[in-house]
Amino acid sequence: MGAGKIAVLDPHTADQIAAGEIVERPASVVKELVENAIDAGARHIKIEIRGGGRDYIRVQDDGTGMDADDAVLAFARHATSKIRGIEDLFNVRTLGFRGEALPSIAAVARVELLTRPAGAALGTRVRIEGGRRLAVEEAGCPEGTTVTVADLFFNTPARRRHLKKPNTEASRVAGVVERLALAHPEIAFQLFVEGRRSFSTPGNNDLRSTVAALWGLDMGQNLLAVRETIDEGAGVEGLVSPPWLHRYGREQQVLIVNGRYVLSRIIAREIEAAYHTLIPQQRRPVFVLHLHLPASWLDVNVHPSKLIIKIREEEALAAQVSQAVRTALKNPAGVGSPVGPLRGRRGFPSHGPTASPPARQQEWDLLLRERGEGGPVVPAEDPPGGFAAAIYPPSPWRGEREETAAPDTAKGGLPPLRAVGQVLNTYILAEGEDGLYIIDQHAAHERCRFESLKARRPREWPTQLVEPPALLRLSPSQSLEIITCQDTLKALGFILEPFGNNTFLLRGAPAGIPVGQEGEVLEELLQEPKPEDLGSLEERLLKSIACRGAVKAGDPLGPSEWAGLLQELAASPHPHTCPHGRPAVIKISWEELARYFHRPGGTGREGSR
Numbered sequence: 001m002g003a004g005k006i007a008v009l010d011p012h013t014a015d016q017i018a019a020g021e022i023v024e025r026p027a028s029v030v031k032e033l034v035e036n037a038i039d040a041g042a043r044h045i046k047i048e049i050r051g052g053g054r055d056y057i058r059v060q061d062d063g064t065g066m067d068a069d070d071a072v073l074a075f076a077r078h079a080t081s082k083i084r085g086i087e088d089l090f091n092v093r094t095l096g097f098r099g100e101a102l103p104s105i106a107a108v109a110r111v112e113l114l115t116r117p118a119g120a121a122l123g124t125r126v127r128i129e130g131g132r133r134l135a136v137e138e139a140g141c142p143e144g145t146t147v148t149v150a151d152l153f154f155n156t157p158a159r160r161r162h163l164k165k166p167n168t169e170a171s172r173v174a175g176v177v178e179r180l181a182l183a184h185p186e187i188a189f190q191l192f193v194e195g196r197r198s199f200s201t202p203g204n205n206d207l208r209s210t211v212a213a214l215w216g217l218d219m220g221q222n223l224l225a226v227r228e229t230i231d232e233g234a235g236v237e238g239l240v241s242p243p244w245l246h247r248y249g250r251e252q253q254v255l256i257v258n259g260r261y262v263l264s265r266i267i268a269r270e271i272e273a274a275y276h277t278l279i280p281q282q283r284r285p286v287f288v289l290h291l292h293l294p295a296s297w298l299d300v301n302v303h304p305s306k307l308i309i310k311i312r313e314e315e316a317l318a319a320q321v322s323q324a325v326r327t328a329l330k331n332p333a334g335v336g337s338p339v340g341p342l343r344g345r346r347g348f349p350s351h352g353p354t355a356s357p358p359a360r361q362q363e364w365d366l367l368l369r370e371r372g373e374g375g376p377v378v379p380a381e382d383p384p385g386g387f388a389a390a391i392y393p394p395s396p397w398r399g400e401r402e403e404t405a406a407p408d409t410a411k412g413g414l415p416p417l418r419a420v421g422q423v424l425n426t427y428i429l430a431e432g433e434d435g436l437y438i439i440d441q442h443a444a445h446e447r448c449r450f451e452s453l454k455a456r457r458p459r460e461w462p463t464q465l466v467e468p469p470a471l472l473r474l475s476p477s478q479s480l481e482i483i484t485c486q487d488t489l490k491a492l493g494f495i496l497e498p499f500g501n502n503t504f505l506l507r508g509a510p511a512g513i514p515v516g517q518e519g520e521v522l523e524e525l526l527q528e529p530k531p532e533d534l535g536s537l538e539e540r541l542l543k544s545i546a547c548r549g550a551v552k553a554g555d556p557l558g559p560s561e562w563a564g565l566l567q568e569l570a571a572s573p574h575p576h577t578c579p580h581g582r583p584a585v586i587k588i589s590w591e592e593l594a595r596y597f598h599r600p601g602g603t604g605r606e607g608s609r
């Protein structure tokens with residue numbers, strides 16, 4: 001027989017393969033190291049990163065530390081102090097248990113571990129590079145453990161090239177540490193990015209204080225408390241937002257199960273269902289909820305990242321959590337005025353009142369003559385038919401209402417239509433040669449405004465003053481995203497000024513954003529997918545301005561306004577959807593309409609049969 005084709009891989013190659021599952025990017029390295037520190041009983045954890053974590057990561061804790069033998073064994077695959085047999089997998093009470101993190105990290109980086117247990121005179125230093133041990137020696141160090149990771153993926157250049165920009169990677173690291181800090185308010189966390197402190201938490205075992213340290217004092221004060229016993233040995237506690245406080249995305253939705261941050265679409269869906277009819281569509285509540293469940297209810301050995309776990313009777317549990325949130329929302333604080341200046345222009349605000357057209361015109365008159373340092377000069381007068389006209393159009397069809405029949409639309413992207421009515425102050429009914437057309441007035445007007453703005457947009461976006469400047473209190477990860485996109489945001493007309501830790505002053509915003517909604521628009525622009533260039537961010541801004549300035553569902557319109565909107569829509573090259581892809585027009589053919597009434601004719605115009 002010839003030589004066999006199957007061979008056992010050498011340990012170094014096996015470590016490289018396993019590292020691909022555990023170590024995806026700097027944030028996953030930080031997550032694994034911090035979880036080890038938490039399992040070691042640390043009360044203070046300090047994280048430092050440089051180059052987004054690609055160049056340097058350092059995690060220092062004051063936990064139990066290790067002796068020399070354990071320090072060496074910690075880098076052996078599947079060596080762990082947390083479980084001893086298969087039966088322990090169904091009663092896991094620690095964040096880590098596989099014994100894969102340190103060897104996986106050491107396989108793709110240059111790692112140094114310094115550790116000293118309590119009472120020992122000296123500690124131990126272990127240095128490993130690319131999975132190969134270089135040195136084990138005695139060293140002086142404080143009690144606890146410090147792990148330094150340098151040159152991540154130095155020996156796998158393809159993976160190193162696919163990392164994002166340093167600020168983007170740093171933002172993801174900050175997001176991971178935020179969630180770990182919210183999961184363990186009893187531990188004091190510090191995060192330093194490029195030598196500058198990004199945030200610190202008090203470690204006083206008070207969740208509200210931790211939220212205030214991460215997301216701002218106003219947020220910490222205004223969230224509603226949740227505390228319910230779900231079942232024997234199970235319960236939920238934490239903080240949820242009142243109905244007037246909501247966000248565009250889900251970054252500030254944190255679900256903790258037995259001290260572990262997890263993702264559960266089922267539970268998150270039921271929590272959001274508790275806010276049905278209480279917050280605007282497309283907005284999300286904020287919550288930090290801790291579920292305390294018997295370990296026997298859980299299977300955490302499902303995914304290498306341990307973000308996804310199996311929970312016994314998850315649907316029933318989700319319904320009970322949702323009911324606990326509903327109970328909290330009945331708190332009178334949920335319907336009163338917020339504590340502190342969280343509304344309006346503070347932070348990323350909830351929906352506020354929009355300016356009337358005259359007020360918006362006054363805002364236009366107050367445009368900055370000069371933008372920041374080296375910014376473009378805003379012209380004193382916008383040329384006729386220019387960008388200002390696209391933002392604040394005279395809209396002749398919004399003039400005095402006439403009760404006479406509206407004229408046919410001009411030929412364009414739609415066939416000639418004759419408006420015949422409005423339903424629910426939301427939909428315009430129009431008659432065409434081939435059927436009945438139903439037009440969503442908001443989606444249609446949004447499309448018209450978007451096309452007009454797109455056609456007239458200037459090379460440099462004009463900026464409107466934000467007076468008084470809006471104070472944006474951001475989470476650490478959001479703050480790093482702002483820094484990443486700062487030049488692009490400035491090119492769009494946002495004038496942002498650092499104003500303390502994770503805080504910015506918004507002094508200017510692109511012309512056309514309704515007064516009081518500047519921070520909200522900025523939040524939308526920074527949502528997933530992350531903007532990669534000026535063009536993609538500019539298109540999002542155009543869509544946002546078009547949407548916010550369009551007529552709304554529920555606005556009553558008259559016949560002349562129906563006709564004017566149809567004329568604008570007919571001239572659009574894409575009249576059938578709004579810029580976000582939602583339908584703007586649907587058609588019911590005359591034949592289909594006749595079938596509903598069992599009429600024999602095709603158009604229903606054959607007479608009075």
